[in-house]
Amino acid sequence: MVNPFHLQAGQPLQETLKYDKAETVGPQRAELLCGGDIVFHPITYSSQYEQVVPPYDFSHMFVRMGPHLARADFATITFETVCDPDMPYAGYPVFNSPTEAIPAMKKVGFGALATATNHALDGAGLSSHDKTLRAMDQAGVDHFGSYLPDKDRTPYIKDIQGIKVAFLNYAEMYNGNEVALADQDLARLSPLKIDLIRQDITAARQAGADLVAVFPHWGIEYQTLPSPEQRELAREMVAAGADLVIGSHPHVIAPAEWIDQDGRRAYVAYSLGNAMSNQRAAFLGTIDTEIGCFLRLQLEKDKEGSRVKEASLLPSTVYINTKTGGKKYEAGLIQDFLVAEDLTDQDKAHMTNLKNRAEEILGQALPA
Numbered sequence: 001m002v003n004p005f006h007l008q009a010g011q012p013l014q015e016t017l018k019y020d021k022a023e024t025v026g027p028q029r030a031e032l033l034c035g036g037d038i039v040f041h042p043i044t045y046s047s048q049y050e051q052v053v054p055p056y057d058f059s060h061m062f063v064r065m066g067p068h069l070a071r072a073d074f075a076t077i078t079f080e081t082v083c084d085p086d087m088p089y090a091g092y093p094v095f096n097s098p099t100e101a102i103p104a105m106k107k108v109g110f111g112a113l114a115t116a117t118n119h120a121l122d123g124a125g126l127s128s129h130d131k132t133l134r135a136m137d138q139a140g141v142d143h144f145g146s147y148l149p150d151k152d153r154t155p156y157i158k159d160i161q162g163i164k165v166a167f168l169n170y171a172e173m174y175n176g177n178e179v180a181l182a183d184q185d186l187a188r189l190s191p192l193k194i195d196l197i198r199q200d201i202t203a204a205r206q207a208g209a210d211l212v213a214v215f216p217h218w219g220i221e222y223q224t225l226p227s228p229e230q231r232e233l234a235r236e237m238v239a240a241g242a243d244l245v246i247g248s249h250p251h252v253i254a255p256a257e258w259i260d261q262d263g264r265r266a267y268v269a270y271s272l273g274n275a276m277s278n279q280r281a282a283f284l285g286t287i288d289t290e291i292g293c294f295l296r297l298q299l300e301k302d303k304e305g306s307r308v309k310e311a312s313l314l315p316s317t318v319y320i321n322t323k324t325g326g327k328k329y330e331a332g333l334i335q336d337f338l339v340a341e342d343l344t345d346q347d348k349a350h351m352t353n354l355k356n357r358a359e360e361i362l363g364q365a366l367p368a
C-alpha cells in the first residue's frame, strides 16, 4: 500500500491518493427492491368482495416476500389508494382503505411508499390525500411522489448503504379529479411533465443524490408494450439525469431496456404491473393481470461515481391461500411458488403458465 504521507520525489499527490483509496476502500454496494402497484381491492384484506368489513388484515399480503425484503437494503412499493377514516371504505372505482394498511406495509419491510397515482385523489379528494400522507408520517413510513401543503417540494433522498438515492414519482392522470385543482395543489401531486421532472432531478442532484430513480405512473391499461410516447419520455427522463425509470399502472408487466446516455447506463422498466390485486383471469379473461414483477437492483458507488450495476425483473403473482380458513391474498415470486411445499400440483401448473407468459411478455421486442 502506498502511504500518501511518504511521497517519493516526482510522484503526483493526486494520483497517489486516488490509488490508495481504490486499494483500501473499494466500491460501496446496495440492493434495492421495488414492487409495482398495490391495488387495494377489499377482498385482499377484508373477508368480503367489494365491501370493506372488519377485521381488516394486511399482514399476509407480502409475507412470502419476507426473505427477499429482508436481504434488500431498501424496498419501495406503490400505494394506490387513500386512507381516510372519515369517509366510507371502498374498492374500485374510487378507493378508500383502512389506515391499518400503512403500518402493515412498513412492518413487512417496505421503507417508502410511492403516492403519486391516478387514485391519489380518491375518497374525498385532496383532503383524503392529505390525511393519507399524515398517517404515513405518523406511522413513520417514508413516502414520495406527492406532498403535503405545509411541506416544501423537496426530493425524497434515502441513504442506502452510503449511496444516496433520490426517489421521484409522477402520475400521468388523477382520474379527472385533478381538473378542479388549483395549480399549486396539482403541483404537489406531481403530474407527469418533463419540465417538472427536470426541475426535481436538478434539485435532487444539488441535494447530493448519487443516483436518481423516477417512478412514472403511466401507460395504457392492459397493454404489455410501452407506447412510442412512453419510450420517448423515458429517453427524456434519462437525458435529464434519471438513472432508473420504474413504471407502473397498466396492471400488466412490460419489457425493460438499458439506455446509454453520455457514458451512463440507465435502466428503464416500463411497467412492474400489479404487486397485489384481485384482478384474476377467472373474470378478466387473461392471466396477464395476475403477473407482476419485483425489480431487484444492485447499486454501486466508487471513486468514479455511482451506477446501476445490475437489474433483474422477478415475475410475481398473488396466490389465494384458502388453507387456514377464509381467503388470504399472498404476493410472492413465481419461482418461489413453483417450489413451495404447500401448493398443489394444480397450483403449480398454473404457476408454470404464469412463468411462461411472464417470459413471453418480457422477451417482446420494444416498438421503435
Ligand SMILES: [Zn+2]
Pocket (backbone or CB within 6 Å): 037, 080, 117, 118, 119, 217, 248, 249, 250
Ligand atoms: Zn394506477
